Amino acid sequence: xxxxxxxxxxxxxxxxxxxxxxxxxxxxxxxxxxxxxxxxxxxxxxxxxxxxxxxxxxxxxxxxxxxxxxxxxxxxxxxxxxxxxxxxxxxxxxxxxxxxxxxxxxxxxxxxxxxxxxxxxxxxxxxxxxxxxxxxxxxxxxxxxxxxxxxxxxxxxxxxxxxxxxxxxxxxxxxxxxxxxxxxxxxxxxxxxxxxxxxxxxxxxxxxxxxxxxxxxxxxxxxxxxxxxxxxxxxxxxxxxxxxxxxxxxxxxxxxxxxxxxxxxxxxxxxxxxxxxxxxxxxxxxxxxxxxxxxxxxxxxxxxxxxxxxxxxxxxxxxxxxxxxxxxxxxxxxxxxxxxxxxxxxxxxxxxxxxxxxxxxxxxxxxxxxxxxxxxxxxxxxxxxxxxxxxxxxxxxxxxxxxxxxxxxxxxxxxxxxxxxxxxxxxxxxxxxxxxxxxxxxxxxxxxxxxxxxxxxxxxxxxxxxxxxxxxxxxxxxxxxxxxxxxxxxxxxxxxxxxxxxxxxxxxxxxxxxxxxxxxxxxxxxxxxxxxxxxxxxxxxxxxxxxxxxxxxxxxx
Numbered sequence: 203x204x205x206x207x208x209x210x211x212x213x214x215x216x217x218x219x220x221x222x223x224x225x226x227x228x229x230x231x232x233x234x235x236x237x238x239x240x241x242x243x244x245x246x247x248x249x250x251x252x253x254x255x256x257x258x259x260x261x262x263x264x265x266x267x268x269x270x271x272x273x274x275x276x277x278x279x280x281x282x283x284x285x286x287x288x289x290x291x292x293x294x295x296x297x298x299x300x301x302x303x304x305x306x307x308x309x310x311x312x313x314x315x316x317x318x319x320x321x322x323x324x325x326x327x328x329x330x331x332x333x334x335x336x337x338x339x340x341x342x343x344x345x346x347x348x349x350x351x352x353x354x355x356x357x358x359x360x361x362x363x364x365x366x367x368x369x370x371x372x373x374x375x376x377x378x379x380x381x382x383x384x385x386x387x388x389x390x391x392x393x394x395x396x397x398x399x400x401x402x403x404x405x406x407x408x409x410x411x412x413x414x415x416x417x418x419x420x421x422x423x424x425x426x427x428x429x430x431x432x433x434x435x436x437x438x439x440x441x442x443x444x445x446x447x448x449x450x451x452x453x454x455x456x457x458x459x460x461x462x463x464x465x466x467x468x469x470x471x472x473x474x475x476x477x478x479x480x481x482x483x484x485x486x487x488x489x490x491x492x493x494x495x496x497x498x499x500x501x502x503x504x505x506x507x508x509x510x511x512x513x514x515x516x517x518x519x520x521x522x523x524x525x526x527x528x529x530x531x532x533x534x535x536x537x538x539x540x541x542x543x544x545x546x547x548x549x550x551x552x553x554x555x556x557x558x559x560x561x562x563x564x565x566x567x568x569x570x571x572x573x574x575x576x577x578x579x580x581x582x583x584x585x586x587x588x589x590x591x592x593x594x595x596x597x598x599x600x601x602x603x604x605x606x607x608x609x610x611x612x613x614x615x616x617x618x619x620x621x622x623x624x625x626x627x628x629x630x631x632x633x634x635x636x637x638x639x640x641x642x643x644x645x646x647x648x649x650x651x652x653x654x655x656x657x658x659x660x661x662x663x664x665x666x667x668x669x670x671x672x673x674x675x676x677x678x679x680x681x682x683x684x685x686x687x688x689x690x691x692x693x694x695x696x697x698x699x700x701x702x703x704x705x706x707x708x709x710x711x712x713x714x715x716x717x718x719x720x721x722x723x724x725x726x727x728x729x730x731x732x733x734x735x736x737x738x739x740x741x742x743x744x745x746x747x748x749x750x751x752x753x754x755x756x757x758x759x
Contacts, residue, residue, distance in 0.1 A: 207234050209371055209401035210255070215265035217250050217425075222470055224250045224261060226425045229496070232371070237402040239416035239433065241409060241448065245468050247425040248405040249295065252375045255403070256292045257282035269371065288318040291364035295376035295405075297356035301348040307334060307359045308344040314363045333366045334359070337392055354385035358392065365396055372402045378411050390414050409452045413437050421445045424468055424476025426493070431502025441500050441510030443540065444477045458716040458737045459542070460692075462699045475507060482702020483512055483539045512539045513575075514704050515560075515589075515672055520569035522552075522559050522728075529555045531728040532569070537672065537704050544707040544715045544736070546751065547725035553708045554594070556725075557676045560706075561591050573672075583617055590665035594677040596657035600649040606633075606660055607645040613667040632663040636693060655686035662693065666701075673697075674706045679714070691718055712755035716740040724748045 210232040217225035224247045232238050240248050253259040255267055257274055267274040269290065274282065286292070294300035301310055311330035316323065334344050337358040348356055357377060364372060377393060378386040393404075393415055406412055412419055412433065419436045421429040421444065429442040440446040447464035466480040475481070478489040485507065494507045504510050515537040522530040530552040537543050545553050558564045560571060562581035571578045573588060593599035600609055607629050614625045630640035636659040638644065649657055658678060665673060675694065679687040695718065697703055709715050715722060719736040724747060732745040743749050 208232070209234050209270065210403075211266070211268040212255075213266040213268070215251075215254065215263065215267060217247070217254050217259055217261050217263045219261040224425050224470065225254070228265070228427060230420060230427070230430075232401045232403060234370070234401050235399055236418065237397050237404060237416045238418045238420060239404040239406060239412035240420045240422055241406060241412050242422035243407065243448070243468055246422040248407075248422055249375055251422070252292060252373045252403065252405050255371075256286055256290060256373060258286075258292075284318070287314055287363075287369075288367045289369055290371045290373065291367070291369040292373040293357075293360050293364045293375065293377050295379055297348070297353065297360055297380075300360055301356060303348055306345050306347055307339055307351065307355075307362075310359055311362050311366055315366055318367050330362070330366065333362045337362045337365075338388070352385075354381055354389060357381065357385075357389055361389075361392060361396060370401060372397060372400050373405070374402065375405045376407070377404070378406070378408055386411070409437065409449065410454055421448070424470055424472065426476055426505065427496060427503075428477065428505040429502060430496065430504075435501050439500075441502065441504055442477075442506055443481050443483060443511055446511060446540070458740055459719060460695055460717055462695060465700050475505070483508060511541075513537070514539050514573070515706070516570075516572040516575075517560070518570040518572070520556070520559065520571065521567045522555050522564065523567045529728050530559065533725075533728075533730055535723050535730065535733060537706055539671070539704055540698065540702045541720040542698065542705040542707050542718055543721045543723060544709060544719040545723050545725055546709055546712060546715050548710055548751075551725045552728035553710075553725060554676055555728075557591060557674050557706070557708055560674060561589065586613070586670075587617065587668045588670050589672045589674065590668065590670040592658075592661055592665050592673060592675045592678045595681055596654065596661045597649060599661050600657060600664075602649050605646050605648060606652075609649075609660060610664045610667055613664065617668060619668070628667065629663075632666055635666070635697070636660075636663045637689075638663070653686075654682050655689065658682065658686075658690055659693070662690075662697070666697070669701075671702070672704045672706065674708070676708045677710070678707075680709070680711075687714075694718070712740065712751045713757075724751065 208231050212228055212230040215225055215228040216223060240251060242248055250259060254263045263275055308327060308330050311333055312326045315326040315329055331344055339355060339358050339362065343355060374393065378389055381389060390411055397415065404412060404415055416433040419433045420427050421442065423444050429436055429445045436445065440449055450462040451464060453461060464480055474490040474492055475494055478484040488507045494505045496503045496505045499509055513536045518534050520530060520533040533556060545556060547553055559566045578585065610629045610632055611625045614620060614628060633640040638656060638659050652660065679690050682690060698705055707718055716736055721734065722736050722739045723730050723733040724745065726747045732739060732743060732748050739748055740752065743752060
């Protein structure tokens with residue numbers, strides 16, 4: 203069979219349960235020999251998609267699900283019984299419901315054969331034993347009932363049942379969800395072998411399984427496909443904010459940054475983009491107004507009005523000289539919405555000069571700074587509404603003459619935002635957000651009455667007062683003890699998660715950088731010598747200076 207032949211073509215598929223639309227305008231094709239993984243949170247509609255294809259969906263389904271030129275949505279029940287288990291096989295998520303409690307493993311598979319093949323029971327039984335053996339169920343295991351088998355063994359029986367009639371399309375609905383890591387690894391290898399040469403759809407929230415098995419990944423959210431493309435492209439370089447959120451929330455051995463969730467919860471039948479209530483870069487007038495079309499962007503199909511994760515700060519050939527000495531030389535990098543890019547290097551490498559130059563605290567010698575695509579030539583009030591700096595030493599960053607309330611409120615006073623009552627209310631909300639007391643006693647404290655950790659939280663609250671989208675954090679924990687440092691870092695990650703902050707984090711500490719960063723830019727003598735994903739640069743750096751920083755990082759013996 204030709205590799206380019208479409209085995210399954212889905213067009214404009216809608217599935218509804220009562221008045222709720224679970225799947226909306228699904229368009230997919232699956233070719234012979236291709237494995238398509240459909241990933242997303244629980245409730246996205248993944249299992250409904252598998253059930254609709256198999257003709258088992260309890261809800262109403264409209265559109266076209268074309269299997270080898272036959273629309274399965276208009277097929278009769280008798281036609282579907284002939285197709286299901288023969289041409290299309292489904293491996294269910296819940297083995298308890300999929301296996302008959304009174305049948306042995308070999309009887310389960312034999313029954314699947316007898317339903318579709320005109321052969322005697324003895325021949326069918328032998329074929330069942332051979333198929334079970336191919337999945338690792340041999341000897342006395344074949345004669346055991348489901349309750350006598352482990353979860354992994356039950357899953358192998360289901361796979362044998364699905365394969366025994368040599369289907370052209372294999373539907374796998376969360377086939378590894380309830381398995382321990384070693385059993386999951388074994389089942390994944392078995393599924394790789396089983397899917398070879400067939401069209402296969404893998405329904406899963408397990409991103410590692412999708413990465414292992416799939417050629418193509420479709421990201422489903424709120425019943426719609428929002429990102430679709432080659433598995434390696436989508437999972438290595440997600441462009442939709444939701445896909446990035448899924449990957450950030452998934453624990454795996456190649457991730458170095460601490461896990462981050464996605465604020466809020468999924469809702470169905472919302473106007474506009476289904477992700478917009480949880481999206482930190484949404485534009486109300488645009489994203490709430492209409493559903494973005496799935497269009498080809500950066501090597502994959504993407505449904506996003508903003509074209510995917512947007513760049514918020516672009517630095518091009520930035521150079522800063524003090525007299526004749528070049529401190530920063532031709533720095534070029536991009537900071538994206540909601541990410542943490544860490545600038546790392548030893549003292550004197552130009553890190554703080556970079557931060558001050560971006561903030562306009564010292565003029566650049568040459569180069570270009572763009573904020574949200576607009577070139578910055580001078581710093582006006584609206585610039586500081588979008589970009590704020592957290593200084594290294596909190597006690598030096600806070601005026602000793604002002605109270606906590608006055609310090610945090612000052613940016614609102616300068617920008618003349620709200621009434622005095624509104625500003626004090628905002629101060630109290632910010633203190634709560636940075637996990638400080640919003641009491642009158644604390645509001646009237648002065649910096650010298652604060653601990654180091656409290657002072658740094660006040661600095662962060664002050665930086666957040668204008669609700670910026672970019673936070674430049676210049677060694678924000680270097681003066682703190684390890685316990686307070688950990689709390690401040692966790693606070694910054696939580697703020698990033700909830701507010702969608704893009705952070706330019708500056709540090710000399712590689713061990714810290716790997717816990718907070720999405721990407722690293724290594725700076726030496728004012729030049730970026732290496733840049734890339736944090737997991738790559740902290741595991742397999744290419745530049746000698748990066749390796750030197752890694753070798754000097756804190757380790758316990």
